[in-house]
Amino acid sequence: SSxxxxxxxxxxxxxxxxxxxxxGRFFVAAAHEMGYKVWVLDPDPHSxxxxxxxxxLVAAYEDYAALDELGGSCAAVTTEFENVPAGTLDYLSxxxxxxxxxxxxxxxxxxxxxxxxxxDNGLPHGPFAVIRSEDDVRDADAGLFPAVLKVARFGYDGxxxxxxxxxxxxxxxxxxxxxxxxxxxxMLTLDCEVSVVLARDEAGTVRCxxxxxNRHRNGILDVTxxxxxxxxxxxxxxxxIAERIAEKLGYVGTLGVEFFVxxxxxxxxxxxxxxxxxxHHTIDACDASQYEQQVRALCGLPLATPRQHSAAVMVNLxxxxxxxxxxxxxxxxxxxxxxxxxxxxxxLHLYGKHHARPGRKMGHFVVTGEDADEVLQRAxxxxxxxx
Ligand code: ADP
Ligand code: MG
Numbered sequence: 001s002s003x004x005x006x007x008x009x010x011x012x013x014x015x016x017x018x019x020x021x022x023x024g025r026f027f028v029a030a031a032h033e034m035g036y037k038v039w040v041l042d043p044d045p046h047s048x049x050x051x052x053x054x055x056x057l058v059a060a061y062e063d064y065a066a067l068d069e070l071g072g073s074c075a076a077v078t079t080e081f082e083n084v085p086a087g088t089l090d091y092l093s094x095x096x097x098x099x100x101x102x103x104x105x106x107x108x109x110x111x112x113x114x115x116x117x118x119x120d121n122g123l124p125h126g127p128f129a130v131i132r133s134e135d136d137v138r139d140a141d142a143g144l145f146p147a148v149l150k151v152a153r154f155g156y157d158g159x160x161x162x163x164x165x166x167x168x169x170x171x172x173x174x175x176x177x178x179x180x181x182x183x184x185x186x187m188l189t190l191d192c193e194v195s196v197v198l199a200r201d202e203a204g205t206v207r208c209x210x211x212x213x214n215r216h217r218n219g220i221l222d223v224t225x226x227x228x229x230x231x232x233x234x235x236x237x238x239x240x241i242a243e244r245i246a247e248k249l250g251y252v253g254t255l256g257v258e259f260f261v262x263x264x265x266x267x268x269x270x271x272x273x274x275x276x277x278x279x280h281h282t283i284d285a286c287d288a289s290q291y292e293q294q295v296r297a298l299c300g301l302p303l304a305t306p307r308q309h310s311a312a313v314m315v316n317l318x319x320x321x322x323x324x325x326x327x328x329x330x331x332x333x334x335x336x337x338x339x340x341x342x343x344x345x346x347x348l349h350l351y352g353k354h355h356a357r358p359g360r361k362m363g364h365f366v367v368t369g370e371d372a373d374e375v376l377q378r379a380x381x382x383x384x385x386x387x
Contacts, residue, residue, distance in 0.1 A: 008301065014039055017080060041057040052352075078098070080275065113152075123241060127186040130183060138167060190262055196257045211239060212224045212281070213229060221278065224278040230261065252298075255274075257271050282308075283347075287309065316364045321356070322356035
């Protein structure tokens with residue numbers, strides 16, 4: 001079976017997007033600015049990208065009638081969601097170019113495949129064991145504990161993870177995950193976390209954004225500081241590792257690579273075969289965003305060489321902000337957005353999700369400026385002011 005290869009796709013062609021979340025919504029916005037139409041496939045009738053798409057196919061990812069419609073109307077298709085079934089990408093690739101390819105997405109959507117890929121290619125990663133049975137837990141090296149047990153598939157924002165101090169706790173967690181295949185990772189003591197977002201085209205040209213520094217709260221990305229306030233050497237080393245990953249995957253599109261920094265050394269945590277939450281600031285602080293790069297890679301246009309013109313800090317806005325106690329309880333109300341709009345150099349992005357739940361990503365803001373420390377102060381003050 002041969003997949004369809006690309007020639008340059010120009011406006012007013014229609015592009016396809018699998019997944020309707022906020023990352024898809026920003027892709028739709030970027031594609032629209034460039035003159036393309038976009039069809040979105042997502043089963044949620046209220047999906048943020050579906051709301052602004054030229055057409056929203058409200059269908060499951062394995063609805064082949066919907067895939068036929070998408071394949072028949074779009075010049076190429078991409079994704080914003082790593083859990084699109086690889087079979088869906090394979091099926092569409094018989095009709096139209098699909099970037100990234102099913103084979104690359106398959107590696108990134110399964111933690112066992114992902115860790116094996118890193119190990120096979122000599123890429124730095126933390127100690128881990130593959131867990132498919134309780135015996136695998138019993139056989140795991142005691143040196144892995146304290147550890148994190150993570151389901152191999154469908155985890156996100158810290159979901160499908162359990163911190164475990166011993167073999168017994170790991171067995172209990174494995175049972176709680178219903179015996180789903182897992183990886184057991186040594187819990188690392190982190191100096192910080194960084195990520196690199198890059199784009200790669202079919203000819204193998206790679207363009208990277210500067211590594212950003214990510215701070216998490218409750219397993220969910222909270223703040224990204226871009227560029228990361230680490231040494232330039234460390235940012236450069238992260239870039240080189242991310243480039244090697246993109247090459248080894250034969251990746252075409254926008255890719256996010258998350259790293260742990262541990263004792264001054266980089267370890268790859270995970271890859272996202274799509275734009276990344278830590279790359280939102282590229283809309284506000286760079287000449288070309290990660291979403292524009294995704295359009296360019298998909299359409300066979302030359303990738304931009306994106307210059308970051310301002311220091312930037314991104315703050316995620318989670319659903320708990322909508323509740324009186326700021327934690328998800330009490331009266332439901334719309335936050336006072338005027339408070340944020342009053343902050344100089346702040347841009348607010350809301351995703352149009354129709355109901356806020358605690359932990360749900362509802363929007364974000366980006367503060368830009370010349371001085372990185374001052375930008376961080378302004379961003380943290382803005383966050384404190386909104387709740
Ligand atoms: P997700 O798919 O939810 O992003 P991650 O594997 O990236 O899953 O885990 C989320 C966060 O949990 C990480 O960014 C990090 O802060 C923390 N974490 C995960 N694994 C480890 C580990 N092995 N050691 C230390 N912290 C970890
Ligand atoms: Mg992660």
